[in-house]
Amino acid sequence: MSTQAPHTAYKMKTPPRTMTGAEAVVASLLEEGVDTIFGYPGGAIMPVYDAFYDYQDRLRHILVRHEQGAVHAAQGYARVSNRVGVCIATSGPGATNLITGIADAQIDSTPLVCITGQVGSHLLGTDAFQETDVIGISMPVTKWNYQITKAEEIPAAFAKAFYIARSGRPGPVLLDITKDAQFKTLDFSYEPCIGIRSYAPYPKSRPDDVIAAAALINSAKKPYILAGHGILLSQAQEEFAAFVEKTGIPVASTLLGLSALPGDHPLYVGYLGMHGNYAPNVKTNEADVIIAVGMRFDDRVTGDLARYAKQARIIHIEIDPSEINKNVKAEVAINADAKEALLALMPHVQKRSHDAWISEFKALDKIEHEKVIVKDFTLPENSIKMANVVERISRKTKGEAIIVTDVGQHQMVTSRYYAYRGQDNNVTSGGLGTMGFALPAAIGAKFARPNEEVIAIIGDGGFQMTLQELGTIFQENTGVKIVLLNNNFLGMVRQWQQLFFDRRYSSVEMKNPNFIKITEGFGLKARKIEHPSELDGAIDEMLAHDGPYFLEVVVEREENVFPMVPTGASVAEIRLE
Amino acid sequence: MQKKLFTIIAFTENRIGLLNRITIIFTRRHINIESLTTSECEVEGVHRFTITTRTTKERAVKVVQQIDKLVEVIKASLHEEEETVYQELALYKVDARQIAENGLFTAFLNTIKKYDAHIQTATDDYIIIEKVGRRVEVFMLLDALKEYHVLEFAKSGRVAMTRSANDLDQYLRDVEARVAEEAHEVGV
Ligand SMILES: Cc1ncc(C[n+]2csc(CCOP(=O)(O)OP(=O)(O)O)c2C)c(N)n1
Ligand SMILES: [Mg+2]
Numbered sequence: 001m002s003t004q005a006p007h008t009a010y011k012m013k014t015p016p017r018t019m020t021g022a023e024a025v026v027a028s029l030l031e032e033g034v035d036t037i038f039g040y041p042g043g044a045i046m047p048v049y050d051a052f053y054d055y056q057d058r059l060r061h062i063l064v065r066h067e068q069g070a071v072h073a074a075q076g077y078a079r080v081s082n083r084v085g086v087c088i089a090t091s092g093p094g095a096t097n098l099i100t101g102i103a104d105a106q107i108d109s110t111p112l113v114c115i116t117g118q119v120g121s122h123l124l125g126t127d128a129f130q131e132t133d134v135i136g137i138s139m140p141v142t143k144w145n146y147q148i149t150k151a152e153e154i155p156a157a158f159a160k161a162f163y164i165a166r167s168g169r170p171g172p173v174l175l176d177i178t179k180d181a182q183f184k185t186l187d188f189s190y191e192p193c194i195g196i197r198s199y200a201p202y203p204k205s206r207p208d209d210v211i212a213a214a215a216l217i218n219s220a221k222k223p224y225i226l227a228g229h230g231i232l233l234s235q236a237q238e239e240f241a242a243f244v245e246k247t248g249i250p251v252a253s254t255l256l257g258l259s260a261l262p263g264d265h266p267l268y269v270g271y272l273g274m275h276g277n278y279a280p281n282v283k284t285n286e287a288d289v290i291i292a293v294g295m296r297f298d299d300r301v302t303g304d305l306a307r308y309a310k311q312a313r314i315i316h317i318e319i320d321p322s323e324i325n326k327n328v329k330a331e332v333a334i335n336a337d338a339k340e341a342l343l344a345l346m347p348h349v350q351k352r353s354h355d356a357w358i359s360e361f362k363a364l365d366k367i368e369h370e371k372v373i374v375k376d377f378t379l380p381e382n383s384i385k386m387a388n389v390v391e392r393i394s395r396k397t398k399g400e401a402i403i404v405t406d407v408g409q410h411q412m413v414t415s416r417y418y419a420y421r422g423q424d425n426n427v428t429s430g431g432l433g434t435m436g437f438a439l440p441a442a443i444g445a446k447f448a449r450p451n452e453e454v455i456a457i458i459g460d461g462g463f464q465m466t467l468q469e470l471g472t473i474f475q476e477n478t479g480v481k482i483v484l485l486n487n488n489f490l491g492m493v494r495q496w497q498q499l500f501f502d503r504r505y506s507s508v509e510m511k512n513p514n515f516i517k518i519t520e521g522f523g524l525k526a527r528k529i530e531h532p533s534e535l536d537g538a539i540d541e542m543l544a545h546d547g548p549y550f551l552e553v554v555v556e557r558e559e560n561v562f563p564m565v566p567t568g569a570s571v572a573e574i575r576l577e
Numbered sequence: 578m579q580k581k582l583f584t585i586i587a588f589t590e591n592r593i594g595l596l597n598r599i600t601i602i603f604t605r606r607h608i609n610i611e612s613l614t615t616s617e618c619e620v621e622g623v624h625r626f627t628i629t630t631r632t633t634k635e636r637a638v639k640v641v642q643q644i645d646k647l648v649e650v651i652k653a654s655l656h657e658e659e660e661t662v663y664q665e666l667a668l669y670k671v672d673a674r675q676i677a678e679n680g681l682f683t684a685f686l687n688t689i690k691k692y693d694a695h696i697q698t699a700t701d702d703y704i705i706i707e708k709v710g711r712r713v714e715v716f717m718l719l720d721a722l723k724e725y726h727v728l729e730f731a732k733s734g735r736v737a738m739t740r741s742a743n744d745l746d747q748y749l750r751d752v753e754a755r756v757a758e759e760a761h762e763v764g765v
Contacts, residue, residue, distance in 0.1 A: 145594075
């Protein structure tokens with residue numbers, strides 16, 4: 001349902017073949033239809049790397065420059081392809097370097113299988129060289145993990161890992177394989193996992209809930225839909241658009257829900273949350289019925305929970321039962337995958353329109369336009385603003401490029417001004433807010449969809465967290481476009497210091513290196529612009545370039561992102577300046 | 578909301594590390610586990626956790642949902658005091674010489690009888706008493722034994738059963754049927 005099923009050709013149990021555990025790892029990956037894997041070798045995983053040598057024609061291994069790059073690349077790959085992303089690292093430091101990305105994937109429901117080597121099983125627990133308890137460390141941030149200590153466990157463990165990663169609410173899984181299990185031999189035969197008795201990934205909507213939800217929707221005067229990541233994960237964009245168009249209900253999106261409904265759809269009213277649009281936030285506290293689809297009422301969306309949508313009767317469509325009533329109490333909950341729930345609801349909802357209600361959004365849009373957007377877009381004489389860059393890229397790519405953002409002001413500006421209208425074309429680190437995510441995630445996305453434009457929009461701070469992955473781009477000639485919005489500040493932190501800490505700028509200004517020399521050193525075509533007059537030409541040049549391209553745009557140093565719901569405030573108290 | 582003592586019962590696969598996965602759910606939310614007992618149950622290969630915790634109903638419900646969500650947890654449920662039958666087991670070691678020297682043997686035996694406990698083992702040096710009961714009863718006996726000099730005291734966590742005729746075996750058969758049906762639906 002959520003992510004693709006294993007390669008159909010391997011439905012049948014394959015006849016046994018004797019091989020090493022290391023080869024069985026590769027064979028299991030092939031059985032699951034994996035053709036690309038991101039990783040970095042080392043002592044405890046060397047047998048598997050040796051097995052890769054014989055399978056280079058079927059399994060492409062992308063050598064990253066740091067294991068964090070491997071896991072973020074696997075995330076980027078998974079996010080745009082609806083396939084399971086796979087990464088591999090050695091024990092100890094290799095394994096711990098994966099943790100940030102695993103935590104990111106866990107909170108953003110990204111299907112991953114992460115493979116780590118481990119010291120020989122006789123050395124477990126002895127503080128052997130490069131031994132780390134990665135099972136213990138990764139436990140809180142994985143959907144499931146497992147330590148393989150015997151070669152014969154490999155096929156079943158991999159089958160289970162892929163099944164768990166992709167089914168239900170997707171998430172990261174880690175398999176830790178001791179070195180002896182890689183060396184020993186087994187009779188390999190593969191049987192895909194088709195279910196686990198302790199795990200119910202596909203809850204079915206209950207007819208009573210569907211009827212109750214439809215009744216609420218049909219009688220609502222000011223209904224409002226909040227679209228979340230779950231719509232994309234269940235590939236329900238079409239069903240969602242049909243539902244929205246039939247019910248005529250305005251739709252706002254969470255950060256990870258962007259692209260669930262095209263940005264230019266007449267019923268799309270904007271983006272929710274801390275730096276979202278004005279109307280979508282304010283109207284949350286005026287709607288009479290809220291239909292939340294595949295979203296989890298994160299605090300960045302709700303602001304002060306005690307003053308969030310108290311007037312509204314809430315319908316929550318959610319696959320993960322532990323998310324229902326976690327933050328916001330639902331009057332009706334449909335515990336099901338978004339696609340299934342929308343299909344079930346469809347025959348019971350009436351065709352309606354809500355023009356007067358939608359025009360209320362439009363009235364507030366005008367205020368936001370006057371107070372924020374006009375300012376954001378006025379191109380100053382001698383400097384460029386982030387919004388100018390994003391808006392032009394949006395226009396020139398027709399909203400169809402895969403946009404990978406890092407974390408900070410540039411991320412919020414991009415979410416506000418890129419008119420996403422592609423299929424799964426928004427990749428960002430939402431729940432964890434991991435700086436350094438964008439560059440490697442963009443590499444992964446490009447491997448998954450090589451024929452599409454992949455543009456990473458990154459801040460000068462975040463770029464310096466994982467810029468070693470330029471080496472991966474160099475080696476693979478990965479055609480990603482990198483747009484560095486350089487304000488010479490950790491801009492988002494600076495904004496908070498300005499607004500909430502009396503402008504006491506503490507460790508937020510950066511002495512930046514010559515990014516052009518750096519990127520040229522890695523073989524990228526690179527250009528730096530500072531003047532508005534150069535903007536159009538530079539973006540055109542970047543988009544026309546066949547191959548990796550780095551565009552540094554020097555932007556205004558102390559711009560602030562508005563609107564903003566300050567911490568502790570209600571969504572209705574969103575500030576415009 | 579008021580804090581109360583809740584009993585959580587979870588049936589799980591018998592897997593290394595699962596105890597850890599369960600306890601970090603409490604740790605992360607800064608909720609204390611009052612007692613935790615784990616053992617085999619009536620179905621082979623299935624383990625049973627009995628956990629007591631003092632918290633609000635709302636938090637207890639959320640903790641149980643998180644436990645239930647773990648891939649290898651078959652079923653987790655939350656129970657208030659009235660809904661369960663529960664017991665704890667306690668062992669007390671008292672100083673046999675002191676009882677003998679002070680001529681307290683009769684009084685000591687009457688105490689044990691009064692609290693419905695019994696003697697497990699006796700040597701010239703010590704006597705070990707065993708008591709099954711609820712937590713308060715176990716501690717009342719501890720108090721009463723103080724005058725005989727308690728050398729050691731140990732008690733188990735709670736073991737509990739619900740007051741309903743659930744059948745885990747049937748439940749598992751239903752689950753396995755569901756798994757097979759789902760597998761059929763997703764076309765694997
Ligand atoms: C790994 C990590 N460390 C720290 C932070 C806190 N943080 C959030 S935004 C931000 C500033 C980002 O600066 P930059 O990359 O230059 O982007 P800008 O806000 O200037 O666009 C920081 C430090 C974070 N999100 N992630
Ligand atoms: Mg910056």
